[in-house]
Amino acid sequence: MIYVKSQSDIERMRESGRLTRDTLDLIGSKIRPGMTTKEIDRIAYEFITSCGATPSFLGYNGYPASVCVSIDDTVVHGIPSEDIIIREGQIVSVDCGVLYNGWQGDAARTFCVGNVSEEKRKLVKVTEECFFKAIENLRDGSPLGDIGYYVQTHAESNGFSVVRALVGHGIGRDMHEDPSVPNYGRKGTGIRLKKGMAIAIEPMINAGDYRVKFMSDGWTCKTIDQKPSAHYENTVVITDNGVEILTL
Ligand code: MF3
């Protein structure tokens, strides 16, 4: 069941969205070679709680941290660890959820650390572009399948592939609500989005093959071919004539 948000709901989602964005901006300003992924997690936890908000990932289905930190061939859901050191040349995806006043925000960025190869830089750029292509023509009445169509078309026309095993989602009082928002699909298909629906659009794009595997920790998701992967996510709400991005 898809919950349509009222203006006052959306006002509150703006606040959790803003805190999610601020957390990722703060991490982007601090991320350096030599840091552990656990340090990234500590920065997020300290900031979110200092704002009177809750890191929504912490404890979600037993997830043990406030953010996911996923390096290079890790697609998503990398668990922060004192043993994982961020190195120059890596691409580091950070995914963050914030619960504030009963409403969720969810967003992800992929950061380039130091000097990063041309291929990885292009992957990060194209992944961000996939999100913006997806929302370019999105508005009240748009078919949900258009999102996946635009993401997939842009990724594949650049020689990259779209992860199928994980998808975007509705968001509101819960982090994951209906509908599912795949990053692949056909134009003109699926339910029609309506003004007031809130969704997290989150392209996960691989440099090589789309297939992924889950590691024995039950979370960490990696590419099978060990090529790099990037992730970019924002929470958006559908308006009359477009979308409002709540986490940018
Ligand atoms: N941000 C992820 C998503 O969009 C959720 C991460 S899973 C968690 O679905 F366990 F870390 F919360």
Ligand code: CO
């Ligand atoms: Co999400």
